[in-house]
Amino acid sequence: MTSHRIALIPGDGIGTDVSDAAMQVLHAAAATAGFSLETETFPWSCAYYLETGAMMPEDGIETLRGFDAIYLGAVGWPDTVPDSVSLHGLLLPIRKAFDQYANIRPHRLLPGVEGxxxxxxxxxxxxxxxxxxxxxxxxxxxxxxxxxxxxxxxxxxxxxxxxxxxxxxxxxxxxxxxxxxxxxxxxxxxxxxxxxxxxxxxxxxxxxxxxxxxxxxxxxxxxxxxxxxxxxxxxxxxxxxxxxxxxxxxxQGGLGFAASANICPDRAAPSMFEPVHGSAPDIAGQNIANPIAAIWSGAMMLHHLGESAAAEAVENALSATTAQGIGARPGSHSTQQITDAVIAALQG
CATH class of the missing domain: 3.40.718.10 (Isopropylmalate Dehydrogenase)
Incomplete structure (x- = not known):
């Protein structure tokens, strides 16, 4: 069975919520398609900065280099760590060190979403x-x-x-x-x-x-x-x-639908995938963050890993979910309800 090694950085705020949701969907897609995702979680975040004085350890880049891809939830907690510190301490160094010079963001309305x-x-x-x-x-x-x-x-x-x-x-x-x-x-x-x-x-x-x-x-x-x-x-x-x-x-309906990929096109280093809605500390841990952008970013990661059939299955499941009105409007469903609906559409 093919296995892909994924470095998971949940980060701050709702990053933890939505990355967990995305991984549930991606593991379900992998099981259905006959491959596996081997994830290793790293606690690098603003909380890590407050404990250590750095957003990631000195050997963080070299640690990430051995993975097939990086999945990032969200980073930032401006009440405690300035954005200029969190951005320049984690996200930008990863993009530059791994020559992820192409940032890709798809913009279209999913079925049932009103822009x-x-x-x-x-x-x-x-x-x-x-x-x-x-x-x-x-x-x-x-x-x-x-x-x-x-x-x-x-x-x-x-x-x-x-x-x-x-x-x-x-x-x-x-x-x-x-x-x-x-x-x-x-x-x-x-x-x-x-x-x-x-x-x-x-x-x-x-x-x-x-x-x-x-x-x-x-x-x-x-x-x-x-x-x-x-x-x-x-x-x-x-x-x-x-x-x-x-x-x-x-x-396209708001940041809850905004997926992205940071690509190293020659694949000499891992690429990184992330929703771009930010960490939203005010709603963190409340099971109300929309995980669709995170799941969509995960589908982009599967495409990059060569698992295009699974990626398309996840994208189709997202469309089927929002077409039912689930996750199509802010606050209409919980994070887990949306996640469960996507998995049900994926497996059904």
Whole structure:
């Protein structure tokens, strides 16, 4: 029997709740499909930081390196640990150390879910550059606390980094409906974003079967609201992709449906899968968090592991569950009720 080793980091708040739900579904899918998931849980979180002074141990990256994939619940407890500490102490180091440069987020309405827009037919795949750009961490502060204080945050765009994320986007568009929208702000950022536009045009010649559109970030935000059905694959820098994918989550019914994958495409290191709704400490442990984004992220992990039949079975079970109204509206069902319904649909 094939077995996949999964590093499980439940994290903080509802991360523990939804990762447990996702694992219940994924183990059920694995049993049905004839493979197994061997999970090892790591307690790295804000609570771990308060105990040890670090979000993960010094050898944390090397510990994770031996796994086939990483599953992350959620990280953050801003009342006790600043987000800048939790983010830079766990999530970003993992993404960068394992070269998970492609962040993938699907945006579509599941059956029975009512979004805020009139359109119900959109199916958008957002590809976000995940390791450099505006989140490179280059910069600093001087004269802190004084009238002449200066803070600098420098975006870093490399030819390698821009080319590979664009190429990844082109390949995804080729495998879907053949349309790529590249998002920049080159009318205002005349170096990095003009460079991005030039790279997009250069690569477009290698993909004659893909139609390419160029949009500024502000116009793109409007397009996602006014005409989301016109979009297929959207590729953007780290910051712009971050913003657009939260907008994508909003139009697909909310963050409870927002799944994501942090992919190392050459598979030289493990990829990481996570819902992007955050840790929501105020509802943690109450059995009311929506686990659909977590389960959907798990299905993306199964696809990456080569278990596509099981992944599609989980996605179909999610659709069957929300079509019955279970988990389709905030607060309508408990975490466990939704989980049980997905497993029943999977096995039935």
């Amino acid at each position: 805020p827009l009139k359109s119900e037919s959109f199916d958008i795949l957002c590809i976000r550059e995940n390791t450099e750009g505006e989140y490179s961490g280059a910069g600093g502060r001087v004269h802190q606390g004084r009238d002449n204080e200066v803070a600098l945050e420098t975006s870093v765009f490399t030819r390698k980094g821009v080319e590979r994320i664009l190429r990844f986007g082109f390949e995804q568009a080729r495998a879907r409906r053949g349309h790529l929208t590249s998002v920049t702000k080159s009318n205002a950022q005349k170096y990095s974003m003009v460079f991005w536009d030039e790279m997009t045009r250069a690569l477009a010649g290698e993909y004659p079967d893909v139609t390419v559109s160029h949009m500024h970030i502000d116009a793109m935000a409007a397009r996602m609201v006014m005409a989301p059905e016109t979009l297929d694959v959207v590729v953007a820098s780290n910051l712009f992709g971050d913003i657009l994918t939260d907008l994508g989550a909003a139009i």
